[in-house]
Every structure is written in structure tokens, then in C-alpha cells.
Amino acid sequence: MTKGFLFTAIFIFSGAFLALRAQTFQRTEAGVKTTFGSGEVEIRFYSPSIVRILKSPGPGLVAKESLSVTKTPEKTSFSVKQVGDEIELRSTEMIVVYNQENGQVSYKTSKENNLLKEQVAGASFTPFNDAGSSTHTVTQVFQLEKDESVYGLGSQQQGKMVQRNLRMNMVQGNTDDYVPFLHSVKGYGVFWDNYSPTVFEDNVKGTSFRSEVGEGVDYYFMYGGNADGVIAKMRDLTGQSPMFPLWTFGFWQSKERYKSQNELVGVVQKYRELGVPLDGIIQDWQYWGNNYLWNGMEFLNGEFYNPKKMVDDVHALNARMIISIWSSFGPHTKPYREMEKQNMLLNFETWPQAGTDTWPPNMDYPSGVRVYDAYNPLARDIYWKYLKKGIFSLGMDGWWMDSTEPDHLSFKPEDFDNKTYLGSFRKVRNAYPLMTVGGVAERQKAESREKRVFILTRSAFAGQQRYGANTWSGDVTASWQALQNQISAGLNFSLTGIPYWNSDIGGFFLSKFPAKLNDPEYRELYARWLEFAAFTPMMRSHGADAPREIYQFGKKGDRVYDALEKFIHLRYSLLPYIYSTSWDVTNKQSSMMRALMMDFASDHKALNINDQFMFGKSFLVAPVTEAMYIERAQGAGVPSEDFSKVKAKAVYLPRGTSWYDFWTGEKVGGGSTVNKETPIDIIPLYVRAGSIIPFGPKVQYAEEKKWDNLEIRIYPGASGSFTLYEDENDNYNYEKGAYSTITFNWDDVKKTLVVSNRKGSFPGMLKARKFNVIVAGEQMDGASNGQLVNYNGKKVTLKLKS
Known part of the structure; x- marks a missing residue:
């Protein structure tokens, strides 16, 4: 077929598709079926907040069995009414409107707030010969609001947080993982259920998915109300995330x-x-x-x-x-x-x-x-x-x-x-x-x-x-830009509903650092990368061209070595927090790496920040992503270190809460930008007011010591709660209920901490233990400044100073 003939065929087909109009529709058990032009359309509820849209270019709809979707459609109560050219389907959670005149599907909340619209006649089907099989290239175009922030699409290296004004050729690669899931700050998600090479494009003409091969258009729209809700819907649709072993x-x-x-x-x-x-x-x-x-x-x-x-x-x-x-x-x-x-x-x-x-x-x-x-x-x-x-x-x-x-x-x-x-x-x-x-x-x-x-x-x-898979970002080449790109890559990946992600600490290839570990700039970059990795779901050092073990970076007393050791120890002290957060991922469909839009969607300044994130719901992390302690002599190759002056990084603290500098205990108001000094062993790390953080013992490996004497640090300024989760650390007995939880509730008005009755049990569970409760903002020097609580599984109430 010549290019001219192909263009004509597409034009005639599309024209016929636009010209004809369906006069009737059929109500089904899960939604409605209707026709548009020579094609068919089905709107099918999978739950009150998830709907599947199917469109075919001719008689008969897509009959494929999804590789991603595991959910069986649940019986959903919904109403259908027709007003003029529009068919309105209303569930308890959302409204879907289909326009029979122009083929447009639009989505609203149950309170009539607009969420998303397809472009008028936005679906197109171009005949395609797929290795001898007659099929189509399929496209669906949507209309986003002008300033709407959207995220997701997988893990890419372009450094963008908001996925607008771009064209993305989605074919899996070494350093790019593509997931055709679009996540809006408005609290909805769109999963384009197609596995062929796909182009995602957003420009002034619209926002579209175009896949090389498809029997028809097949996508899911889900409304979650907020980012956690959207992710919960995506996991409900495609599968829940199991617990990883503690040692991971x-x-x-x-x-x-x-x-x-x-x-x-x-x-x-x-x-x-x-x-x-x-x-x-x-x-x-x-x-x-x-x-x-x-x-x-x-x-x-x-x-x-x-x-x-x-x-x-x-x-x-x-x-x-x-x-x-x-x-x-x-x-x-x-x-x-x-x-x-x-x-x-x-x-x-x-x-x-x-x-x-x-x-x-x-x-x-x-x-x-x-x-x-x-x-x-x-x-x-x-x-x-x-x-x-x-x-x-x-x-x-x-x-x-x-x-x-x-x-x-x-x-x-x-x-x-x-x-x-x-x-x-x-x-x-x-x-x-x-x-x-x-x-x-x-x-x-x-x-x-x-x-x-x-x-x-x-x-x-x-x-x-x-x-039970943790995805890493591929064989990236070490550079400061690559380090910063990892942040948005991991966050957008998490926003597709897949919570576990990591990167090669220090970058895989060292081609930009020919002196390798002898280059002080690379040593600084490695230290900053490891500090970032301490707040990702997996903290893993790896790479080519030079070994990366800690002892390759000097010895105790050397600045870089000491910084590396400090953050490895910090990671281990946070294991009770991390493991409990992983339970929140499994049990409540949460996320470990959290884009700022997840917790601060109403703060416009936070929506497109690509070098900060939340780790769990308490820690705000702002990795250092530029060299600070390198002196380059004119004409010299390898630079030298210069620690004579401490540098700083500007950090935006989202509004709606107060924040505590993790290192000093200083309290800072939200909605402000601060300059945090960042010596080689410090990155900006802030804790949200109302947080309760458990700190574990100093260990050489995750299971070396039981958590029988935890420090519980309270950050006042807001009420809050935290649930400490424990199980056997491996095996699947937790799926049968072999685990325990202890919930800590902080009442900021009454300055009271309530440690709840322990729920559940498992073999080897601690029957009695100690909690050393410390209020942030004090000297925080451990037991001498804390209130010791003997806990045997029964409710305890403490009145604390703050």
C-alpha cells in the first residue's frame, strides 16, 4: 500500500466514523453497549470507582484477557438515564457520560465536579498488518485542563516530575521502564491496557496514547479522590503488593x-x-x-x-x-x-x-x-x-x-x-x-x-x-544530573502503583569519571547517591568500572567513608519505621517513596518539585544533587577536595504543617523555603509535625537484635498516629494472620501518648518490651532525656512535655 493510498483509507474511515450516529443503547449487567459510526462502544463498571472503556472500529468488541488486570468485575449498583444525546451512568463514586452525537466519554465525581474528558471523536483506528494478521493501530485522545499536573508512565531518565508537554516513545529499555498509567493530581488515573509499542503525547492538541497494535481501544478510568486512593484502585485492578522480607x-x-x-x-x-x-x-x-x-x-x-x-x-x-x-x-x-x-x-x-x-x-x-x-x-x-x-x-x-x-x-x-x-x-x-x-x-x-x-x-x-519485585532504574551513567533524574524516575514509577524501586548507588558506568575512585568529585557523588538511597525502598551499591565497597572509599576518619557509614547506620536505625511502612504498602495500598503531590496536592508550589520527596508519610528528603566540595584548578584534569566552607541547599517545606529539622530538632513553619547547610555527611531531612518515629538498635544486620528496647520519637505540633508492625520477618504466615500491630496515638492538645493494646500474635513475638519515649525539640540525647515505658501488650497512657 502506498503512503497516499494509506492516507486516503484512513481519511475515509475516520470520516464515516464521525458522520454516523447511534440512536439506541443496550443496558448490560455492568454498564451499557452502544454503537458509534460503524463501531461499537462499551462502558463496563468493574467497581463503583473503576470503569472499563472498550471501543471497536467495527462490529464486535475486544475479547482479550488482560495480562495486567486480575480483578473480576464486582457487582456494581448504578443508574442509567438518557438526556438528549447523552447517556449518563452514575455509581455511588462517579458519573460517566457518553455523548452519542460525537462519541465523547467524560468523567465526573459523584458531586458533578469535572474530572476528565475524551476529545470529541478522540478514538481512531488505522488498519495495520501485524506479521500477517489484519488489525489496527489504535489511538485515544483526552482533554486535560490547561494547568493540570499529571504523573506516572513509569521510570524514565528525563528528570521531569509533571508529565506534560512531551512525547514519549514507550518501548521497554535498559534505563526506561514504561507503564501506560496516567495519574492526575485531581485524584483519578487512566490505565491504557495495551502491550505494543505505544506513543504517549501531550501538547496543545490533546493528551493521547497511540499503540501500534490493538483490536480496539481498551482503557480503565479510576477515581480515588487523592493519590493514595488512585494507587489503591490500580492495585485493586492489577494486584496487591506482598510483604518483602525484613532483610531486603x-x-x-x-x-x-x-x-x-x-x-x-x-x-x-x-x-x-x-x-x-x-x-x-x-x-x-x-x-x-x-x-x-x-x-x-x-x-x-x-x-x-x-x-x-x-x-x-x-x-x-x-x-x-x-x-x-x-x-x-x-x-x-x-x-x-x-x-x-x-x-x-x-x-x-x-x-x-x-x-x-x-x-x-x-x-x-x-x-x-x-x-x-x-x-x-x-x-x-x-x-x-x-x-x-x-x-x-x-x-x-x-x-x-x-x-x-x-x-x-x-x-x-x-x-x-x-x-x-x-x-x-x-x-x-x-x-x-x-x-x-x-x-x-x-x-x-x-x-x-x-x-x-x-x-x-x-x-x-x-x-x-x-x-514481590523491586525494579531498579537500569545501567545509568554516573553524573550529578543522573542522580537528580533518579528522584523523579522513582517517584513517577511509584505513582503507577508499583511501590518498590531503587537505583545503582553511584551510577553503573563511570565513563564521565576516567580517574574513577581517585576522582574526589566521584567520591562526593557516590556519597550523595548513597545518602539518597538510604531513603529508597532498597539501599544497594552496584556498578561497573570500579569496585564500590565502603572500604574502597577510605577508612574510618576519612570524610567520605564516615559519611557512608553514618547513613548505613541511619538506615538500620529506621528499620522499624521502614518495615511498618512496608506493611502500610501491603495492607493499605500506600507508597514508600511519595511525590510531594501525594501529601500536599493543594500546595501548587509542591506539585512539580523534582528533587524532594516523602519517605513514608513522615520524612521529607531533599538529596544533594550537585557538587559542593570540589575545587578545579584552571587547566587541571582531576579536581581536588575543598571542605573549607560549608555549602547549603535550598529546600521547600510544603504548607499545611510544621516541620522539624531531623538533625537539629529545630521547628520550621510550612510554606517556606529554607537554606539547609549540607556538609558531606548531611542532607536536608525534615520530619512532619505529628509524626511518631520508632528507632531500632544499632546492629550489623537486620535481624541481629530484637526490637525489645525501641526509641519512640514524637514530633509535636499536630496530632498523629503510627502503627508498629512485626512478624516473623520472612515466610508467608502473615497472610494467615501471624503478625502483630501496636498503634501509638499522639494527642497534641492534651500532650498525651496512648500506646494501644497489641493486636495479633506470631511465633517468637516479644511478650514484654521497653519503649523510650522522646519528644523532638528537646536535646534528644537518648535515655537520659526520655520517658521509659514498660509495655506488656496492654494499653499505656503517658502525659508528656513538649
Whole structure:
């Protein structure tokens, strides 16, 4: 078909679509069906606050089974009335209006407040040949308000917080994770349920999703009232987030790569000797040997001479271990041979390209590595069979699922014609990470419920929160701009409903720092990145080009080393707060990394800040994202350090509350900008008035000591509450009710703290304990300044000074 003929065909089709008008509609059990032009439209309630919109270019509606959506539509009470050209569907939570004259769908709150409108006749269908199958390219255009702030769409590196005035080509990549979910500050969300390459665009003409392949338009609109409510609806639709083990919230060390089991175990031993906390160590690639054995799911490298002993040695040092596994296999591996016989391997160029481990790749010896068809349930079975036998059986604690996009090199359009179990690769491209991560998670949980699934993955798609996966931002190149970009990347990712995200501390590649760890600017950057990571869902040091263990940055008494150690210890002291926040994520659909719009939607100044965020609902974090202590002599290459003058960072404190400087206890009013001094071991960190923060003991690993003597710090100025959550720290017994909660309620008027009756129980639970209660703003010097409470599970009331 020539370009001219294609344009004419589209024009005629669209014209017919606009010209005709439906005169009737059919009420269904869940909504209504009607026609528009030659096509059909269905509005289907999934709950009083979630509605699905289906549109087809001709007779018959989309009949696909969603890969992301797990919710079965619940019986929803709604009314339908027709006024003129408009059909109005009203539930208890929202109003959906369909205009039969122009095909527009619009959404309102139950109180008639406008939320979102489609553009008039905003759906379009362009004929498309998908690897021999006749289908369509589908588009839906919406009309946002001029100054409406919207978020989400996944984790990208452009540094934008508000996702307006941009064009985004959504195809999964190494450093970009795309989730077609739009989250508005007005309290609604839109999930575009399509897995093919998609363009999101926002400009003066409208806001649109356009996907290469689709039988029809298929999207969900949900109203939550506020950001937490929207996320709760998205998880209701696509799956809830399970608890991670406590140890995953400790400090993790990795690099590209430990070349022997002696080296790996030695790193854990060194941390223990230094007294620096560590909970996890990660083995990256090549433990299987050469690239022809890529991802063989066996230890075929002779330097790993006794893998069972290696795992046992790590466990004996009270640490956990996870290991790199990929979405592809080398031609000499057992999984490759079994899958190849059953046509379960895709045919496009992926990493690694050569069989030899050299750079650049020697293409005289192509690796033959191929990506497996993760859409095929039998292929996922084979994948788990070899993983279970070769590695899980050793006692491995979790998985580092690399290249879950997957890597797609030397891209050719015909690569998308690859046939998968679910159709062309083009049709299901962006859902690949959901399928491969889900394949491992589901099979491990079916195998054993004694160890919670924990997966570190490089890519994600809508619904992946249900699989116990923490997504990292990919192989970013170290720079100050890259560090700042991580903040908006993690926040927008969290706003799609997937709560667990992290990044390589220090950046993966050091190409901008040829002197590597000898460059004082890089050492400063690494320190600031680690300080930021202390307030993300996973605190993990990793990278290529130079090792990143703390002892590579000096020794005790050196500024950078001491700053690193300080923040690692701070992370561990906050574990009771972090683990309780993770329960809030699981139990109440909350988020750990929170964009300021989540808690301060009415503060216009807070809506587009891309270098600050809330960690849980109490801490405001403002990472330092520029060099402050570097002196560059004219013409010199490597700079020198200059700590002669303490620098500061400007921080906006949102209005509607008071704030406490975490480091000094100073109280500051909200709605103001402050300049906080930031020596190398300080970042701006503020606590919201009304917060109650539990602090844990000083430990070398997360489970070293019981929480039998916690400091409970109260930040007065507003009433507040906090629920301390505890369980067995691993396994799935919490799903059967094996956990306990203790709620602390602060009455700021009466200056009274009530520690509630403990609820629930679990094996090994503390029957009695001590709480050392301290009011912020005092000297805060520990037990000498606190009020000691003996607690045995029964309600206690304290009258405190503030």
C-alpha cells in the first residue's frame, strides 16, 4: 500500500466514523453497549470507582484477557438515564457520560465536579498488518485542563516530575521502564491496557496514547479522590503488593562482578570485620562460564568451586545472597536446547553479542544467545525447572532478574514479527517483564512458602507489584544530573502503583569519571547517591568500572567513608519505621517513596518539585544533587577536595504543617523555603509535625537484635498516629494472620501518648518490651532525656512535655 493510498483509507474511515450516529443503547449487567459510526462502544463498571472503556472500529468488541488486570468485575449498583444525546451512568463514586452525537466519554465525581474528558471523536483506528494478521493501530485522545499536573508512565531518565508537554516513545529499555498509567493530581488515573509499542503525547492538541497494535481501544478510568486512593484502585485492578522480607531493607553490596566465591564471601567478611552493617550480597553474571553457556543456571565457572558452600558461608555470616539470572540463554545450555526443540526462543539480536568476554565484541564468534518466549507458560515452567534444580536448591535467597525488557540490540522492524505464544512480539512487547518476572515469582511461591519471593528486576509493567519485585532504574551513567533524574524516575514509577524501586548507588558506568575512585568529585557523588538511597525502598551499591565497597572509599576518619557509614547506620536505625511502612504498602495500598503531590496536592508550589520527596508519610528528603566540595584548578584534569566552607541547599517545606529539622530538632513553619547547610555527611531531612518515629538498635544486620528496647520519637505540633508492625520477618504466615500491630496515638492538645493494646500474635513475638519515649525539640540525647515505658501488650497512657 502506498503512503497516499494509506492516507486516503484512513481519511475515509475516520470520516464515516464521525458522520454516523447511534440512536439506541443496550443496558448490560455492568454498564451499557452502544454503537458509534460503524463501531461499537462499551462502558463496563468493574467497581463503583473503576470503569472499563472498550471501543471497536467495527462490529464486535475486544475479547482479550488482560495480562495486567486480575480483578473480576464486582457487582456494581448504578443508574442509567438518557438526556438528549447523552447517556449518563452514575455509581455511588462517579458519573460517566457518553455523548452519542460525537462519541465523547467524560468523567465526573459523584458531586458533578469535572474530572476528565475524551476529545470529541478522540478514538481512531488505522488498519495495520501485524506479521500477517489484519488489525489496527489504535489511538485515544483526552482533554486535560490547561494547568493540570499529571504523573506516572513509569521510570524514565528525563528528570521531569509533571508529565506534560512531551512525547514519549514507550518501548521497554535498559534505563526506561514504561507503564501506560496516567495519574492526575485531581485524584483519578487512566490505565491504557495495551502491550505494543505505544506513543504517549501531550501538547496543545490533546493528551493521547497511540499503540501500534490493538483490536480496539481498551482503557480503565479510576477515581480515588487523592493519590493514595488512585494507587489503591490500580492495585485493586492489577494486584496487591506482598510483604518483602525484613532483610531486603538492609544494605546491599554488589559490583560487576565478583569473579570467585572466595572474593564474594570475603566482601561479607570484610564488612563484618569493619562493623559496617550489611544484609545482602549479589553475584552478577558469568558464574556460568563463557557466553555460549550464558545463563546456564549452573555454576560452570571453576572459580565457583563449591556453590553450596558459598551460599552456606554467606548465611553463616548472617547475610543473604541473590544471583543474576537473565531472560536469554546461550546455545550450549540445557534450557536453550530444550526450548529450541519446542520453538520457545525468539530470533533477534540480544546481549551478549559475542561468545568471548571481550570489549568490543568479537563478532567473528557470535554468541548465539537468544531470548526465551516468556509469554508461553510451558517455557516459564522450563525456566523454573532449571532455576530450581541448579540454584534455588542451594538455598539462594532471591533473584536478580537482569535484562527483563529484554535487551533488543541492532533493532530491525521485522524483529517485532517474531511469533510468541500470544501472537507477534509487537503485540505483546511491553508486557515481557511482567511475564518473565511473574513466571519465577508464581512458581517459587508454589514451591515454598517458607521464603518470601524477592526479585530485583531491571524492567516492569503494569501489575508487576503483585510479584514481590523491586525494579531498579537500569545501567545509568554516573553524573550529578543522573542522580537528580533518579528522584523523579522513582517517584513517577511509584505513582503507577508499583511501590518498590531503587537505583545503582553511584551510577553503573563511570565513563564521565576516567580517574574513577581517585576522582574526589566521584567520591562526593557516590556519597550523595548513597545518602539518597538510604531513603529508597532498597539501599544497594552496584556498578561497573570500579569496585564500590565502603572500604574502597577510605577508612574510618576519612570524610567520605564516615559519611557512608553514618547513613548505613541511619538506615538500620529506621528499620522499624521502614518495615511498618512496608506493611502500610501491603495492607493499605500506600507508597514508600511519595511525590510531594501525594501529601500536599493543594500546595501548587509542591506539585512539580523534582528533587524532594516523602519517605513514608513522615520524612521529607531533599538529596544533594550537585557538587559542593570540589575545587578545579584552571587547566587541571582531576579536581581536588575543598571542605573549607560549608555549602547549603535550598529546600521547600510544603504548607499545611510544621516541620522539624531531623538533625537539629529545630521547628520550621510550612510554606517556606529554607537554606539547609549540607556538609558531606548531611542532607536536608525534615520530619512532619505529628509524626511518631520508632528507632531500632544499632546492629550489623537486620535481624541481629530484637526490637525489645525501641526509641519512640514524637514530633509535636499536630496530632498523629503510627502503627508498629512485626512478624516473623520472612515466610508467608502473615497472610494467615501471624503478625502483630501496636498503634501509638499522639494527642497534641492534651500532650498525651496512648500506646494501644497489641493486636495479633506470631511465633517468637516479644511478650514484654521497653519503649523510650522522646519528644523532638528537646536535646534528644537518648535515655537520659526520655520517658521509659514498660509495655506488656496492654494499653499505656503517658502525659508528656513538649
